[in-house]
Amino acid sequence: MIDLYQEELLDHYKNPRNFGTLSNPDIEFSDTNPLCGDEVKVTAKIINGKIQEIKFDSRGCAISVAAASKLSELLKNKSLSEIKKMDNKEVLELLGVPISPMRLKCALLSLRALQKGIYQNLGE
Amino acid sequence: MKQIKQLDIEKIRNDFPILSQKVNGKNLIYLDNSATSQKPQKVIDAITEYYKSYNSNVHRAIHSLGEKATLKFEEAHEKVAKFINAEKEEIIFTRNTTESLNLLAYSLGKNITSKDNVVITEMEHHSNIIPWQQLCKRTGAELRYIKIDKEGKLDLKNTPIDNNTKIVSIAHVSNVLGTINPVKEIANIAHKNKALFIVDGAQSVPHIKVDVKDIEVDFLAFSGHKMLGPTGIGVLYGKKEYLKKMNPVFFGGGMISNVTKEDAQWADIPNKFEAGTPNIEGAIALASAIEYLENLGMDSINSYVKDLTTYAMKKLLELNNITIYGPENGDRTALISFNLIGIHPHDVAQLLDKEGIAVRAGHMCAKPLMQVMDTQSVCRASFYFYNTKQEVDFLADSLKKVQGVFK
Ligand SMILES: Cc1ncc(COP(=O)(O)O)c(C=O)c1O
Numbered sequence: 102m103i104d105l106y107q108e109e110l111l112d113h114y115k116n117p118r119n120f121g122t123l124s125n126p127d128i129e130f131s132d133t134n135p136l137c138g139d140e141v142k143v144t145a146k147i148i149n150g151k152i153q154e155i156k157f158d159s160r161g162c163a164i165s166v167a168a169a170s171k172l173s174e175l176l177k178n179k180s181l182s183e184i185k186k187m188d189n190k191e192v193l194e195l196l197g198v199p200i201s202p203m204r205l206k207c208a209l210l211s212l213r214a215l216q217k218g219i220y221q222n223l224g225e
Numbered sequence: 226m227k228q229i230k231q232l233d234i235e236k237i238r239n240d241f242p243i244l245s246q247k248v249n250g251k252n253l254i255y256l257d258n259s260a261t262s263q264k265p266q267k268v269i270d271a272i273t274e275y276y277k278s279y280n281s282n283v284h285r286a287i288h289s290l291g292e293k294a295t296l297k298f299e300e301a302h303e304k305v306a307k308f309i310n311a312e313k314e315e316i317i318f319t320r321n322t323t324e325s326l327n328l329l330a331y332s333l334g335k336n337i338t339s340k341d342n343v344v345i346t347e348m349e350h351h352s353n354i355i356p357w358q359q360l361c362k363r364t365g366a367e368l369r370y371i372k373i374d375k376e377g378k379l380d381l382k383n384t385p386i387d388n389n390t391k392i393v394s395i396a397h398v399s400n401v402l403g404t405i406n407p408v409k410e411i412a413n414i415a416h417k418n419k420a421l422f423i424v425d426g427a428q429s430v431p432h433i434k435v436d437v438k439d440i441e442v443d444f445l446a447f448s449g450h451k452m453l454g455p456t457g458i459g460v461l462y463g464k465k466e467y468l469k470k471m472n473p474v475f476f477g478g479g480m481i482s483n484v485t486k487e488d489a490q491w492a493d494i495p496n497k498f499e500a501g502t503p504n505i506e507g508a509i510a511l512a513s514a515i516e517y518l519e520n521l522g523m524d525s526i527n528s529y530v531k532d533l534t535t536y537a538m539k540k541l542l543e544l545n546n547i548t549i550y551g552p553e554n555g556d557r558t559a560l561i562s563f564n565l566i567g568i569h570p571h572d573v574a575q576l577l578d579k580e581g582i583a584v585r586a587g588h589m590c591a592k593p594l595m596q597v598m599d600t601q602s603v604c605r606a607s608f609y610f611y612n613t614k615q616e617v618d619f620l621a622d623s624l625k626k627v628q629g630v631f632k
Contacts, residue, residue, distance in 0.1 A: 105579055106572070106630055138588050138601035139571075160601075162569035163631075207571060 106163060110198055114163040119156045119173035130218025134206050139165040143214045147223075151180050155215075162207050164200065169211035171195045181219055187212060230525045237521070238611050240265040251581030254616045259400050259428060259560045259607035260585055261450045264514070268453055271513035275506040283505055284479055294505055301508035302495065305460055308515045309445065310436040315468065317461040317495040318508050322427040323352035325446035325461035326394070328498065329423060330356035331474040333392060339365030341391040344420070346371040346379055346406075347597050348399040351590040353425045357394060371395070373597060377402035377551040381410060390420040397429035397440075401589045401603065402551030403534070403560045405429070412441040421467070427451055431609070432530055432559050434523040437462055449507060453514035458507030461498070468494040475500035526610045530559050533608050533617065537561055540621040546628065550598060560607035562589070565624065568631050570604040576630060580623045 122129075126144035133140045139161025146154040155176050157169035175195060176184065192212050193200055200208050238244050241263050246253050255263060275297070281290035283298045299313075306313045319325045337343070343357045347370050361368040369385035377399070386393060393415035398405050408424055415422040423444040429435055430445075431452035437445055444467075449458040463471070473480055473491055480500040482490045491497035518526065538561060541549055546566040551557055565573055570586035577584055585605045588595050595601060606620060 105576060111631065136587060138595070139569075140601075162571035164571070201575070204571065204575065 105198060107198055110163065110167045110196065113167035113170040117157070117159065117166050117170035117173075119170070120158065121156050122158050123154055123156050128215070128218040128222045130214050130221060132210060132214035132217065134161065134165065134210050136203075136206055139207055139210055141165065141169055141211050141214050143169075143211065143218055145215070145218070147181065150182070151178055152176050152184070153178075157211050159211060161210070162204075164196070164204050165207040165210050168192060168196055168208050172211050172215075176215070181223070185216060185219060187216075229528050230522050232521060232525050232529050232610055234529075234611065234613055240267065240517075241611055242266060242269070244611060248581040248583070249579050251579075254580075254582045254612075254619060256606040256608065256612065256616070256620065257583045257585050258609040258612075259451070259605065261456065262431065262453050262609055263611070264453055264455065265517050267517050268455070268510050268514045271510040272455060272506045275509055280506075282502055297509045297512075298503070298505055301512040304512040304515050306462075308519070309430070309462060310438050311462050312465060314494050315462055315465050317463065317468075317498040318503055319446075319459040319461050320457055320504070321448040321450070321459035322350075322425060322446045323459075325459055326352055326423070326425065327356045328461055328474050329394075329444055329446070329463075330360045332471045333421065334360045334364065335472060337361075337364045337366050337391055340389055342367040342369050342385070342387070342389050343392045343394070344369045344371060344384070344386050344390050344415075345393075346395050347373045348377070348379070348402055348404065348594050349394075349396055349591065350400055350425065350427065351592070352427075353394055353396060354593065357392070366391070370593075373402075373594075376553075377404050378556070379404075379406055379411075381407070381414070384411075384414060386414050386418050386420065388418055390415070390418050392423060393420045394423035394425065396425040396427070397435070398432070398558060399551070399591075399594075400428050400560070401562050401591050401594055401598075401605070403557040403562070404551055405433070405556040405558055407556075408440045408442065416441070428559070431518075432523075433527050443467060449511040449514065452511075453517055454511035455507050458504045458511050460511075463494075465494060468498070473497045473500065477501050479503075521610065527558070529610050530608050533612060533614065534558055534561065536614055537606065537608065537617045537620070540617055541624075544621065544624055544628075547624075548600075550603060559609075560605055562603040562605045564600060564603055565628060565631075568627065570602045572631075573604050573624070573627055576627045577620070577623055580619070580626070582620055582623055584620075 123144040127147040128145040131142040142158040159169040279293040283295045302316045303313045372380045412422045421443045424442045426447040430447040445462040450456040477500040548564045550562040574586035
């Protein structure tokens with residue numbers, strides 16, 4: 102049972118990094134995972150086409166919260182064009198634990214929210 | 226007092242091939258029966274036999290295979306009718322509970338105006354909410370909810386049912402709370418106000434002897450797959466006096482008595498509601514499932530599952546940091562929804578799966594109820610007559626392990 106959720110993942114779940122919302126963000130987007138009701142709100146500040154600051158207010162299962170937490174660390178200083186190209190593979194690698202097909206939506210919720218936010222807020 | 230036959234669970238388990246398999250290296254413990262039940266060999270055989278020896282379309286066939294299929298399909302109507310104490314012509318085969326309720330919302334919707342209201346409850350499955358919500362949007366009628374109290378029972382002292390209520394539609398057993406609702410009492414209130422009374426029997430018909438005359442329903446919807454039958458076959462029972470007056474919803478082959486270029490007349494009930502080639506093997510296999518259930522005896526099933534649920538309730542209540550939803554005892558059956566405090570239901574379900582235990586996690590297709598319960602999602606363990614106390618013990622132990630992981 103234990104090996105499924107490694108210590109590191111659980112740590113991100115219990116102490117999510119960059120948790121909460123930014124004021125006056127350039128990007129703001131909320132999304133839910135209808136399967137289980139996981140919710141995430143992403144807020145980010147952009148300078149020169151790069152993420153300067155990002156926060157996820159994520160509520161849900163360990164997988165979705167840990168994914169948001171780990172992403173928030175990875176995404177700092179990344180360019181929007183890079184982020185738009187990111188896909189499943191990168192998130193799964195980041196999580197580093199086996200994700201069953203049913204949980205894929207949980208794992209991807211935060212990245213998808215950010216990508217939708219970029220599209221909606223910046224029209225890109 | 227009537228003697229209730231004891232079930233021989235070990236023998237029964239052998240009838241269900243799926244139960245002997247391993248999942249993630251552990252014995253499968255299937256506790257997701259409210260979502261769908263497993264199927265005994267007898268039901269699987271009924272499907273195979275149909276395809277191996279008499280597959281052909283029903284009605285209008287003047288050949289041996291077609292005659293046999295038609296006969297068996299007709300018999301299935303009869304078998305279902307007897308099972309709920311109805312008449313054969315009052316049984317319409319649909320795909321599932323959801324389709325049965327949609328059929329009603331469309332057909333009965335013809336007579337609903339903006340002055341009317343439709344009454345459901347806060348504990349409904351989405352399939353007994355959205356068809357009525359949409360009907361009310363189409364007609365301007367008002368959708369009203371019977372509230373639930375803290376214990377998870379309906380507040381029948383203050384129902385919103387009044388003279389303008391045209392339809393009252395409620396779940397017999399809640400798929401989240403396990404509450405058995407006092408349908409007879411609600412039938413009484415509905416009928417006093419000249420409203421039609423509809424029962425969603427998806428969670429009750431598999432467990433409790435449901436007699437449509439006794440509980441005084443006008444319509445009853447249920448799904449074959451939750452009572453040992455295959456997916457894709459469901460039932461809508463309707464009182465024939467109503468069915469005869471109602472318009473069909475689907476049009477095409479099999480549901481007419483005459484067609485001209487300009488117009489058509491409908492076949493008798495139930496055929497006028499069963500347009501197109503039906504799920505023949507599904508109906509036949511459902512009849513076989515009912516034979517299996519009757520052979521065990523619905524009273525025996527109900528009594529066994531009630532005991533098991535009471536036992537499970539006791540075991541779960543012994544855990545620390547657990548929230549259990551629904552009445553603690555009394556009028557409830559077959560399922561327990563809960564949350565381990567601080568651990569998301571998805572994580573609980575995933576970790577239990579590692580132990581071979583299948584439970585459901587999520588909003589249970591009852592989002593409005595989740596709101597009332599002030600949660601987003603729950604875990605649900607749901608039982609059938611092939612589950613055992615040992616399985617419940619293992620569930621309880623495994624939940625402790627899950628808590629250990631998140632400590
Ligand atoms: C109370 C209740 N009503 C309706 C349904 C819908 O059944 P189906 O999906 O077979 O249409 C369910 C199934 O989960 C249920 O539990």
